[in-house]
Ligand SMILES: NC(=O)N[C@@H](CC(=O)O)C(=O)O
Ligand SMILES: [Zn+2]
């Protein structure tokens with residue numbers, strides 16, 4: 001069977017995105033708006049987006065960074081702390097200002113110091129979220145110094161997430177940016193209310209990309225990429241059409257100077273190439289027919305939102321596209337994710 005040279009899908013959404021603030025926000029927001037109708041906006045600013053009022057003003061800054069009259073819809077999240085007030089969460093969700101709340105275990109990732117040390121401390125908030133049907137988004141890694149970094153996701157599922165799930169079986173949970181076969185298996189073991197986002201980078205690279213031939217800081221993100229068997233489990237989940245798996249780019253911009261450092265930041269900027277990377281991957285897997293489920297249908301279904309009415313056409317060209325160019329942003333340069341295979345698909349007809 002010949003592969004088509006163009007496909008049209010409903011416009012995608014990004015269910016996990018870092019837009020930052022200030023100059024960086026102004027530099028990157030347009031790349032998301034160009035390809036995605038909506039995005040779940042991560043709250044790990046400095047200081048974090050803790051209250052509904054913080055999210056409301058952050059949303060205004062996001063829209064202010066885009067052309068007037070943009071149809072892009074930023075879906076806002078709250079950063080949970082042990083002091084989060086369940087009443088504010090209820091009110092923010094009821095008013096439509098907030099779509100979900102994010103659990104960062106303290107110290108697990110970029111700007112997570114104000115996160116949660118003891119998950120039981122947020123049980124009153126989780127109870128409120130379960131009552132109102134508000135999704136809990138989870139950075140699923142333990143931070144104990146004696147747990148190997150490659151095991152942090154699997155141990156989190158076993159020690160923390162399974163307990164949360166048992167205590168709050170009706171709570172909607174998204175295990176964000178899964179990186180392991182254990183993450184896939186956990187989601188599949190839950191017959192309702194649990195889903196996962198998967199990033200384009202965890203679908204296309206394994207830990208060798210980060211560590212072979214010299215240390216490669218542009219492939220460093222959290223959770224770190226794992227061995228190839230885990231990547232293959234993610235590819236199977238993402239391309240299968242299973243409604244519990246959908247796209248979250250986790251595009252996380254940092255200037256090259258902050259990544260190419262003795263203590264480099266975690267995070268990969270990928271949003272401008274995400275759709276090309278995914279179309280290429282799904283084609284290689286013989287699963288192009290499931291691309292729309294992963295990027296545009298499964299996410300809204302889980303969140304209980306309508307699918308987008310607009311469409312996106314992706315076209316396969318004869319020549320590989322050049323993605324080597326760096327972006328000049330916010331007083332520095334930024335490297336775009338390179339999946340290490342040629343990309344022939346582009347957005348547009
Ligand atoms: N993914 C990352 O490596 N970094 C993210 C934080 C996160 O999503 O954990 C960031 O904000 O830079
Ligand atoms: Zn995270």
Ligand SMILES: [Zn+2]
Nearest residue numbers: 018042250252
């Ligand atoms: Zn993230």
